[in-house]
Amino acid sequence: MALMTGEQYMESIRNMNMQVYMFGEKIENPADHPILRPSLNSVRMTYDLAQMPEYEDLMTAKSHITGEKINRFAHIHQSTDDLCKKVKMQRLCGQKTAACFQRCVGMDAFNAVYSTSYECDQAHGTNYHDNFLKFLEYCQTNDLTTDGAMTDPKGDRSKAPHEQEDPDLFLRVVERRPDGIVVRGAKAHQTGIINSHEVLVMPTISMGEKDKDYAVAFSVPVDTKGIYMIIGRQSCDTRKLENTTMDVGNPEFGGVEALVVFDDVFVPNDRIFLNGEYEFAGVLVERFAGYHRQSYGGCKVGVGDVLIGAAAVAAEYNGVQKASHVKDKLIEMIHLNETLYCCGIACSAEGSATPSGNYLINLLLANVCKQNITRFPYEIARLAEDIAGGLMVTAPSEKDLKDPVIGPVVEKYFKGVANVSTENRLKILRLIENLTLGTAAVGYRTESMHGAGSPQAQRIMISRQGNLAEKKALAKSLAHIEE
Numbered sequence: 356m357a358l359m360t361g362e363q364y365m366e367s368i369r370n371m372n373m374q375v376y377m378f379g380e381k382i383e384n385p386a387d388h389p390i391l392r393p394s395l396n397s398v399r400m401t402y403d404l405a406q407m408p409e410y411e412d413l414m415t416a417k418s419h420i421t422g423e424k425i426n427r428f429a430h431i432h433q434s435t436d437d438l439c440k441k442v443k444m445q446r447l448c449g450q451k452t453a454a455c456f457q458r459c460v461g462m463d464a465f466n467a468v469y470s471t472s473y474e475c476d477q478a479h480g481t482n483y484h485d486n487f488l489k490f491l492e493y494c495q496t497n498d499l500t501t502d503g504a505m506t507d508p509k510g511d512r513s514k515a516p517h518e519q520e521d522p523d524l525f526l527r528v529v530e531r532r533p534d535g536i537v538v539r540g541a542k543a544h545q546t547g548i549i550n551s552h553e554v555l556v557m558p559t560i561s562m563g564e565k566d567k568d569y570a571v572a573f574s575v576p577v578d579t580k581g582i583y584m585i586i587g588r589q590s591c592d593t594r595k596l597e598n599t600t601m602d603v604g605n606p607e608f609g610g611v612e613a614l615v616v617f618d619d620v621f622v623p624n625d626r627i628f629l630n631g632e633y634e635f636a637g638v639l640v641e642r643f644a645g646y647h648r649q650s651y652g653g654c655k656v657g658v659g660d661v662l663i664g665a666a667a668v669a670a671e672y673n674g675v676q677k678a679s680h681v682k683d684k685l686i687e688m689i690h691l692n693e694t695l696y697c698c699g700i701a702c703s704a705e706g707s708a709t710p711s712g713n714y715l716i717n718l719l720l721a722n723v724c725k726q727n728i729t730r731f732p733y734e735i736a737r738l739a740e741d742i743a744g745g746l747m748v749t750a751p752s753e754k755d756l757k758d759p760v761i762g763p764v765v766e767k768y769f770k771g772v773a774n775v776s777t778e779n780r781l782k783i784l785r786l787i788e789n790l791t792l793g794t795a796a797v798g799y800r801t802e803s804m805h806g807a808g809s810p811q812a813q814r815i816m817i818s819r820q821g822n823l824a825e826k827k828a829l830a831k832s833l834a835h836i837e838e
């Protein structure tokens with residue numbers, strides 16, 4: 356089975372025995388919990404779209420290992436065309452969910468570990484690339500979703516992993532056995548972990564010799580003994596418990612993040628992809644971050660498409676769609692959104708092959724892409740709120756609208772143009788609220804700032820990759836400066 360249907364995917368997650376906690380309780384059936392279900396629906400979309408002939412070219416690819424048709428989210432990029440299609444696929448998924456569809460972290464981790472394990476083997480005679488290929492083939496053939504887990508809790512940011520007062524603040528190897536290793540620690544902000552079959556763990560920063568035990572990469576099923584997850588709160592999350600649809604804004608889809616704890620988890624030898632070769636930690640981080648910074652040039656643009664559309668609908672419902680300033684604001688939003696897309700496509704088109712054969716994005720352009728993402732979605736959200744008007748945050752609830760006594764009053768006084776129902780007007784405002792301030796704001800707003808690394812992380816990469824020396828030489832040469 357190289358492609359699962361959405362329904363098969365849902366069932367496969369339901370059959371896992373994950374340890375999930377939320378609001379101080381253990382959740383017995385996360386897949387069907389009203390707060391968590393929308394996040395599962397978003398990942399499901401990556402399966403549903405892959406079944407549709409019109410999206411086959413974007414959503415699927417040919418496995419370079421088996422030659423079989425696989426979901427592109429499990430693909431190893433074989434060309435710049437693959438890199439471009441990845442971004443287009445993510446824009447499509449963003450448009451269809453208006454949420455984080457979570458499966459990209461695994462795809463980005465696959466591609467980063469693929470090339471890094473190869474280079475580590477070349478340098479050290481290790482066997483990590485073969486281990487990884489076996490794991491990858493298993494994920495491709497069974498169409499699994501993998502969580503790419505990088506971010507450690509990090510404790511005191513001024514200290515290296517081995518200098519932390521609590522050594523568990525970075526995930527590490529605590530025991531080496533003949534048949535494998537035992538790891539302890541945690542990964543924070545894990546997008547989609549509860550909707551994944553496997554977790555692919557990587558180190559979070561470049562490391563020195565004293566951090567050897569922290570330089571570890573591996574994969575295990577998410578329901579392995581010793582792994583448990585604590586769900587992160589989202590703004591307005593409990594609205595999903597109210598049994599209404601309008602107030603949620605985007606009733607079907609959402610994202611999810613969790614803290615994942617590895618409480619002495621055993622990893623067998625054939626699932627280890629890095630184990631002490633500390634000089635490859637930085638390479639792995641740089642590549643994963645680069646791929647995920649490229650990803651944002653797709654997913655955030657797709658969600659941006661929905662937000663721009665929602666703002667335009669809100670303008671029509673208010674009767675202001677012909678006002679020149681409103682038109683201009685929509686143009687500005689499109690300009691910003693397409694600029695982000697340009698960055699996603701550019702870093703893909705300028706990609707190149709790694710020694711292992713897979714394709715890596717242009718790292719400078721991928722970092723510029725993400726740096727713009729830390730800014731433009733905020734401006735797009737600001738303009739959407741401007742166009743939407745204050746009612747977006749002062750409108751009464753769906754229960755008030757449906758109430759037999761006060762409902763007609765709400766209906767009458769919150770009416771916009773005559774031919775649009777108050778209900779539709781409030782629905783579109785709630786969608787904008789969801790994207791800018793509600794549950795989806797995690798994925799569209801703050802994640803634009805901090806996901807795939809905070810702004811300063813990109814600036815460090817831009818300064819490293821920007822080749823200032825060459826630019827200075829150009830200037831000196833033209834000015835006939837000889838030193």
Ligand code: SF4
Nearest residue numbers: 455456457459650654
């Ligand atoms: Fe994919 Fe975007 Fe979510 Fe990252 S933030 S997992 S790129 S949808």
Ligand code: FE
Nearest residue numbers: 546802806807
């Ligand atoms: Fe992300």
